[in-house]
Amino acid sequence: xxxxxxxxARIGAVAxxxxxGLDEDLVERLNARxxxxxxxxxxxKGLRFTMVRLFGVARRP
Numbered sequence: 001x002x003x004x005x006x007x008x009a010r011i012g013a014v015a016x017x018x019x020x021g022l023d024e025d026l027v028e029r030l031n032a033r034x035x036x037x038x039x040x041x042x043x044x045k046g047l048r049f050t051m052v053r054l055f056g057v058a059r060r061p
Contacts, residue, residue: 002046004035
């Protein structure tokens with residue numbers, strides 16, 4: 001598995017709830033775009049990443 005794919009799998013496992021209410025087609029398009037951009041940014045040597053805790057903050061308008 002490519003490093004980009006490992007990263008996206010990890011994000012999907014820990015943050016899938018962030019896209020829970022969105023249209024499935026939109027989520028697929030966004031995921032494809034993110035994968036393309038990460039692959040481009042990774043370059044020939046791959047991609048290194050470190051996972052940190054993910055926090056979502058909601059604020060009242």
